[in-house]
Amino acid sequence: MPTQASSIKSADQRSEPVAGAVEFGSQFGLLPRQKIEVMVRRGMIMSPELDNGQIQPASLDLRLGPKAYRIRASFLPGKDRTVEGQLANLNSEEISLEGHGAVLERGCVYVIPLLESLKLPESISAIANPKSSTGRLDIFTRLITDRSEVFDRAARAYEGPLYAEVSPRSFSIRVRRGTRLNQIRFRRLNSQQLERNDFSLDEKELRERHEALPLVDGPLNLRNGLVLRVALSREPLGPIIGYRAQKHADILDVDRVGAYAVSDYWEPILAREDQRLILDPGEFYILASHEKLHIPPDLAAEMVPIDPAMGEFRVHYAGFFDPGFGHTVSNLPGARAVLEVRSREVPFILENGQVVGRLVYEKMAEAPLSVYGQLEGAHYQGQGLKLSKHFQEC
Incomplete structure (x- = not known):
């Protein structure tokens, strides 16, 4: 089995004693x-x-x-x-x-x-x-x-x-x-943070960040985090604006990359003139955000569940964004958030540009030496509407 290039050893292989504390510097x-x-x-x-x-x-x-x-x-x-x-x-x-x-x-x-x-x-x-x-x-x-x-x-x-x-x-x-x-x-955590639950940057910090280096490719819309909207139109995605999971598909090996035909597992969703999509209860959809994002190297971000008062659906089961996600040479935001959407008890109409979630940012203790896109396995850098890495490129 391949190992880390840095030759990190497990606890039972190292020669140094286990320390009760580690010197991580002064940053939290x-x-x-x-x-x-x-x-x-x-x-x-x-x-x-x-x-x-x-x-x-x-x-x-x-x-x-x-x-x-x-x-x-x-x-x-x-x-x-x-x-x-x-x-x-x-x-x-x-x-x-x-x-x-x-x-x-x-x-x-x-x-x-x-x-x-x-x-x-x-x-x-x-x-x-x-x-x-x-x-x-x-x-x-x-x-x-x-x-x-x-x-x-x-x-x-x-x-x-x-x-x-x-x-x-x-x-x-x-x-x-x-x-x-x-x-x-x-x-x-420092001693003042031990009982805290919220570590996100406030709106003032986000505005300052956006002015220095854009976090999104359009206006900064804040509501306890960066508001994200769903894209359901030909502009900017093209004729296919999403995918719906098929109900009866073959077994999928999660360790096989690029091995499966999209048509065996997914039904494409075409853009409509009215720029709407009706979510059926119990169905699973892959959609994309209207905004392109950029996560600065000294921050990480997470998409948090939508407020239940805003709609009868859930977005994004895997909501963590690494530092460097969406980075481009021009320093402009370059990747959309892929939205994993499941309707709840009743059919629900989504409209193009509708708010579907928010992105909260948190500070890193220090910037990572390598950011997303520079390491093996960064399959989603620069993504638009994109299925998982297991499927063949269309």
Whole structure:
């Protein structure tokens, strides 16, 4: 298996003792690639030797372990229980992911121990979300930790294993040991931030940033973050303005890149004269933002769920944007946000330019040495309307 070029070793291979704290400098915020590498060397992140490209500019890809458990329903362990103990109580069915792996069936729920585990200090917490490709395949994926009452969070000083809850919603998928479905970010906190939940830049800072280096290719529309609108017209996307997942498709191997014909899994959505799209309940859509974006190298961004009062649909399961996303030589915003959209209980009419979400920005502790687009696996730099990397280019 390929390894990191920087020759990072797992906790059981290194010769230096595990430190109770690490010198990260005086900056606080999301930790960049070079600090995540420090965490691996110091035993804060424990794992078999890492795969090539596993550490991203501001996150770490997490890998599935050698077995999965099929369960009846999603769960959280609660503050006094472990995930392993809950799995034993649920009479879960064990499935091997070794070798050629196994098929995770659409509509079923699985819990999978991950190869990585954590031993965090008091000053560092972690946040997880699905990878971009995972979200575009409609694979509902969340992180679970022991003694937790929330998904996708590892609390300060958390020490223990990590698990992924995986539920394919549109396609049955094949996965195996080492498959990467979600990623984790690490936030270093100062003493005044230990109980905070909101770390986003305020509107004043965003306006100043936009004046110095445009964050979007049009007017800056702010509402507790950068407002994004959906594009449903020929201008700027062309005749195809989206895709709808087919209900009955073949199994899709998530580790095969560029292997599948779009027409076997997706129905194209053509632009209409009225520039509208009716979302059908339970259907899954890939759409694109009207705006082109740019994430400065010292910031990261996340698309947050839309306010329920704004519409009966959900946008973006995998909402993390790395530093450098959308960068162009001209320093103008160069990539659209791909929107993973699912309607809820009733049909809902989307109109061209309708607000569908907002992007919140957060400071990095320091700029990563390599930004998005400079590392292996940056499949979505400069993207417009784009399906996941698994599909052949049209």
